[in-house]
Amino acid sequence: MIYTVTLNPALDYFVSVESFKTSEVNRSKADHKAPGGKGINVSRVLKHMGQPSVALGFIGGFTGEYIKSTVQQEEIQTDFIQVEGDTRINVKIKSDVESELNGVSPNISSDNVRDLEKKFEKMVHGDTVILSGSVPNSLPPTVYQHWTSLLKKRGVEVFIDTSGQPLVEAIQAKPTFIKPNHHELSELVGDSIQTFEHAVPHVQSLIDSGIDYVLLTFAGDGALLATKEQILTANTPNGIVKNSIGAGDSTVAGFVSAQKEGMELADAFRFAIATGSATAFSTGLATRSKVESLLADIQITAYKQ
Incomplete structure (x- = not known):
């Protein structure tokens, strides 16, 4: 369960x-x-x-x-x-x-x-x-x-x-x-993380410490997933952001759901990014149909150091 x-x-x-204006009466x-x-x-x-x-x-x-x-x-x-x-x-x-x-x-x-x-x-x-x-x-x-x-x-x-x-x-x-985002990883390691290349040594250190999966998100600039065996990167699909609230939670839910369905790691990563993006591109939380409509736009690539 x-x-x-x-x-x-x-x-x-x-x-x-x-x-919205401060110091004034605003009407919704x-x-x-x-x-x-x-x-x-x-x-x-x-x-x-x-x-x-x-x-x-x-x-x-x-x-x-x-x-x-x-x-x-x-x-x-x-x-x-x-x-x-x-x-x-x-x-x-x-x-x-x-x-x-x-x-x-x-x-x-x-x-x-x-x-x-x-x-x-x-x-x-x-x-x-x-x-x-x-x-x-x-x-x-x-x-x-x-x-x-x-x-x-x-x-x-x-x-x-x-x-x-x-x-x-x-x-x-x-x-x-x-699942930190790049701002949270920056705070964690005391460094400014802006690119995959800058992030990889820190992510690898977390994996070496005994964590199985580190999924690092860069908002509209893609994401990185590391395990002991490999490091994968993903782009973010194109879309109009309507709602940033819950996108990270949706990414976690997408990865867990994909794992429970028995997807391979690359497919689980793709599904996670699609789920987070589906929420960001919607007024509410991601639906399965919206997630599946985004999968083809997400490319998963093995990171080459």
């Missing part, structure tokens, strides 16, 4: 404004709500790809109930831990430029953490856990590292998509997969 873990879910409130021309959080996005895209998953994490209050009910209406299984306080609300303003105002997360207690870890204890060899997103201030930045160690001892594959200190700590536990 695939499990996604979202420590910092949100009710995402999307507002479209003709031309359209709005909508959606369950947010990187792990929840992964579960939703996995569902679109035909892969079942269980969404785990922490929710609270009326906003948490909205997230739970909406995800369940999409026929995604949930097993959230209830916390005191309300799940945060994030406001996404779509105008001539995109702006975000993210709310404050509720406190996560040590009892809440133990309740989630009890669920980890039921997982078995062959399961996949995707730890996605930021770590709330009420939890230590080492939490992903700790959970990765626990899960790997049980034979569980651990996919991590985070940044900053939580990523620095997590890689010490040698997760199965990480």
Whole structure:
């Protein structure tokens, strides 16, 4: 089974404004709500790809109930831990430029953490856990590292998509997969990464440390996938970017889905990039039909050093 873990879910409130101006009353021309959080996005895209998953994490209050009910209406299984306080609300303003105002997360207690870890204890060899997103201030930045160690001892594959200190700590536990973008890799290694050539030594070092897959994205400039055996590069297909939110989560979901379908590495990489691009080129999250329409435009090439 695939499990996604979202420590910092949100009710995402999307507002479209003709031309957003500060210090003025702005009137929206359209709005909508959606369950947010990187792990929840992964579960939703996995569902679109035909892969079942269980969404785990922490929710609270009326906003948490909205997230739970909406995800369940999409026929995604949930097993959230209830916390005191309300799940945060994030406001996404779509105008001539995109702006975000993210709310404050509720406190996560040590009892809440133990309740989630009890669920980890039921997982078995062959399961996949995707730890996605930021770590709330009420939890230590080492939490992903700790959970990765626990899960790997049980034979569980651990996919991590985070940044900053939580990523620095997590890689010490040698997760199965990480997916930084080039800005996040730059922060991780203390260098400015702008090209494949500049990235490769750093990515190779991560692979040598014991990580099985490093998928590095460069937004519209393509992506790189490294394993112990090979390094592959991919272009980004042409399209009009309508929505950057959730594109990285979709890339992770695409790769996991392709693996579960038994695709070869190059095809799984292509499918992952198509899935991320399908979300970027849509107003919502990627659909299977949109992903498949982009596959032919993505060329996978073996990197030659």
